[in-house]
Amino acid sequence: MLRRAARFVSRLMRANPPAVRPAVVDPRSWADELSDAGATASEWVARRLSRDALYVNVSDRVLDVLRKDHPVLVQTTIDAASRVLRHEFDLLGSGPFTPDDPDRPADAAGYRPIDWYLDPVSGQRFPRGIALLSWNFEQMRPARADIKLPWELARCQHWPLLGQAFRLTGDDRFAIEIERELRDFMEANPIGSAVNWACTMDVALRAANWAIGLDLVRGCSVLTADFWADAYRALFEHGTFIETHLENNYGVTSNHFLSNVVGLFFLAAIFDDLPLGRAWDRQCRAWLVQEMQVQVLVDGADFESSVPYHRLMIELFLGAVRLADYKGAPLPPGMRSRLRDMVAFLAAVQRPDGLMPQVGDADDGRLHILSGYGAWRPQDGRHLFGPASCFLGRREWASHGSEWMPWETVWWGFEMPDPLPPEPSGRDGVQHFPQAGLTVMRRGRDYLLVTNGIVGTAGFGNHKHNDLLGFEYHVDGVPVLVDPGSYVYTSDPDARNLFRSTRSHSTLRIDGEEQNELRPDWLFRMFEQANPEHLEVQELGHCMRYRGRHHGFARFPEPVVHERTLTLSRPDRVLTIADVLRGLGLHRIDWHFHFSPGVDVSIASNGSVTIRAGSAALTMSVPLGLRPTLSTGWYSPSYGVRLPCQCLDFAVEERCDGEREYRFQLEVAAS
Numbered sequence: 208m209l210r211r212a213a214r215f216v217s218r219l220m221r222a223n224p225p226a227v228r229p230a231v232v233d234p235r236s237w238a239d240e241l242s243d244a245g246a247t248a249s250e251w252v253a254r255r256l257s258r259d260a261l262y263v264n265v266s267d268r269v270l271d272v273l274r275k276d277h278p279v280l281v282q283t284t285i286d287a288a289s290r291v292l293r294h295e296f297d298l299l300g301s302g303p304f305t306p307d308d309p310d311r312p313a314d315a316a317g318y319r320p321i322d323w324y325l326d327p328v329s330g331q332r333f334p335r336g337i338a339l340l341s342w343n344f345e346q347m348r349p350a351r352a353d354i355k356l357p358w359e360l361a362r363c364q365h366w367p368l369l370g371q372a373f374r375l376t377g378d379d380r381f382a383i384e385i386e387r388e389l390r391d392f393m394e395a396n397p398i399g400s401a402v403n404w405a406c407t408m409d410v411a412l413r414a415a416n417w418a419i420g421l422d423l424v425r426g427c428s429v430l431t432a433d434f435w436a437d438a439y440r441a442l443f444e445h446g447t448f449i450e451t452h453l454e455n456n457y458g459v460t461s462n463h464f465l466s467n468v469v470g471l472f473f474l475a476a477i478f479d480d481l482p483l484g485r486a487w488d489r490q491c492r493a494w495l496v497q498e499m500q501v502q503v504l505v506d507g508a509d510f511e512s513s514v515p516y517h518r519l520m521i522e523l524f525l526g527a528v529r530l531a532d533y534k535g536a537p538l539p540p541g542m543r544s545r546l547r548d549m550v551a552f553l554a555a556v557q558r559p560d561g562l563m564p565q566v567g568d569a570d571d572g573r574l575h576i577l578s579g580y581g582a583w584r585p586q587d588g589r590h591l592f593g594p595a596s597c598f599l600g601r602r603e604w605a606s607h608g609s610e611w612m613p614w615e616t617v618w619w620g621f622e623m624p625d626p627l628p629p630e631p632s633g634r635d636g637v638q639h640f641p642q643a644g645l646t647v648m649r650r651g652r653d654y655l656l657v658t659n660g661i662v663g664t665a666g667f668g669n670h671k672h673n674d675l676l677g678f679e680y681h682v683d684g685v686p687v688l689v690d691p692g693s694y695v696y697t698s699d700p701d702a703r704n705l706f707r708s709t710r711s712h713s714t715l716r717i718d719g720e721e722q723n724e725l726r727p728d729w730l731f732r733m734f735e736q737a738n739p740e741h742l743e744v745q746e747l748g749h750c751m752r753y754r755g756r757h758h759g760f761a762r763f764p765e766p767v768v769h770e771r772t773l774t775l776s777r778p779d780r781v782l783t784i785a786d787v788l789r790g791l792g793l794h795r796i797d798w799h800f801h802f803s804p805g806v807d808v809s810i811a812s813n814g815s816v817t818i819r820a821g822s823a824a825l826t827m828s829v830p831l832g833l834r835p836t837l838s839t840g841w842y843s844p845s846y847g848v849r850l851p852c853q854c855l856d857f858a859v860e861e862r863c864d865g866e867r868e869y870r871f872q873l874e875v876a877a878s
Contacts, residue, residue, distance in 0.1 A: 300847020370423025411470025507548030512663030513567025668733025765792025
């Protein structure tokens with residue numbers, strides 16, 4: 208089983224020739240490009256260093272304002288950059304680690320080469336010096352090492368941080384660290400070698416972050432002309448690699464291909480005065496328009512059935528559209544309109560505590576990290592509301608932001624926003640996103656999110672979970688019942704399948720089966736069988752209601768159709784979950800309720816259930832004859848992290864001939 212899983216993952220990760228013809232077929236050399244442009248390397252570098260290329264170039268005046276008005280954030284940023292100088296990292300749930308390369312000694316200046324091949328969680332190292340054509344994930348992965356960990360480090364998303372620290376302090380050490388890491392990386396990772404060239408998405412994100420870091424330290428006088436020539440050659444070679452290893456040949460494009468395009472678009476901005484840079488720009492603009500149509504649903508959601516990946520998609524599209532505007536050549540107006548819908552969707556599903564619900568997969572992916580490096584919560588998408596509100600003209604989004612919002616906004620190249628307006632006491636009403644399959648109900652600080660969506664990524668299901676008619680419920684801003692999240696991918700196939708399974712979500716199963724078919728050895732596929740439907744979305748004076756159904760259990764010889772109605776009443780603060788089963792035959796029915804970490808659930812001797820979440824107390828009433836079982840489950844707030852939580856389960860074996868109804872109620876006790 209694991210061999211088959213590894214083969215599939217290897218196919219996904221292997222860099223293949225693109226299905227869509229790139230701007231050029233054979234990669235051009237840096238020397239040829241300069242020759243055709245009639246420039247020497249030194250002439251071209253001098254021109255590049257004389258002007259900024261990217262929107263992150265904050266003026267000295269704004270830096271003075273940051274130092275004066277946000278001294279804590281300034282110091283937090285400098286402290287984080289200082290940890291990077293010591294090569295202290297904490298990525299994807301790894302905990303603090305310092306990746307010293309055991310094969311290469313420190314140089315005369317004391318710089319310790321980084322181990323770019325290390326999984327710090329397992330302690331295993333991936334092999335070096337493997338040509339991509341010979342790379343085999345199944346055979347060459349040591350034990351169950353997680354390839355995402357070396358990939359995450361090699362994205363170099365700490366380079367913008369180093370650049371910010373240099374601009375804020377003028378301390379050359381931060382710029383010199385970029386110089387040393389670039390030489391270190393290129394020595395340890397020759398172009399076209401595994402593992403850090405095996406996934407073009409990671410190459411593209413590294414290219415964007417290198418471009419940002421280099422642009423921010425242009426003013427460092429101790430960086431030599433030789434370094435700059437080597438740096439821009441390496442950056443150019445990232446571009447030629449990306450365009451000849453595009454991830455668009457899997458039958459459907461995804462966030463991987465969009466990352467390829469956005470990374471290349473950043474390089475086009477760096478090399479905009481060279482022939483290939485202009486060709487990259489033209490091709491990327493066409494692809495960006497194309498992928499906005501392909502990957503963004505009509506209601507503004509990412510088509511991959513994942514809220515965390517939706518955050519990544521916003522960042523990628525916002526970065527590209529913002530960069531185009533900054534360069535004075537905006538993308539078509541429709542891009543901005545669709546982007547506005549994307550941010551509105553993120554604002555609509557935001558939990559009362561400001562975090563994202565963990566619907567679908569989550570791997571903490573980012574385009575760049577311009578605020579809170581090393582301290583940001585991967586479940587927090589609020590950094591985007593500042594730049595989005597400025598760029599898209601929606602000032603009200605600023606009320607969704609965090610303390611980092613002014614800082615983030617400035618580093619996207621916008622004017623310092625006004626102080627945050629007061630946090631709203633709570634919204635009220637229903638927002639329904641039929642294509643995404645998500646419905647949000649708010650009653651002041653109470654929040655209900657219902658999931659009932661099709662298999663995403665055009666039916667590929669790479670990031671979809673079996674969460675149909677599942678829900679999140681928060682009371683007084685405190686999470687009570689939650690989606691469990693994702694945890695990890697290839698390093699633990701059993702955990703991967705558990706977190707995306709029906710039994711881990713607050714819904715029901717019939718005969719222990721999945722809603723949509725999961726094949727345990729296909730870690731990034733789900734096979735659509737449920738055909739979910741939205742039957743009713745209603746907002747009345749006294750309540751809000753969602754009614755939906757799916758046909759995931761109708762494929763059995765004795766079929767069953769599951770219909771669920773969730774009603775959130777306003778005056779008495781009762782949540783009602785009514786399940787109707789229509790079908791044939793004798794079946795085992797299992798209900799699962801997945802509580803947030805810290806929520807205390809107790810069962811009395813008479814079977815009554817009491818729930819304590821923060822200062823809120825709730826009671827649960829259950830259908831006659833059902834006996835609750837309390838167990839421990841897992842909740843993953845971010846990749847590689849899982850926290851214990853309590854789960855409540857009910858089971859019964861009954862005949863479903865005709866129609867049967869089961870009703871649960873959660874009532875908030877009067878304070």
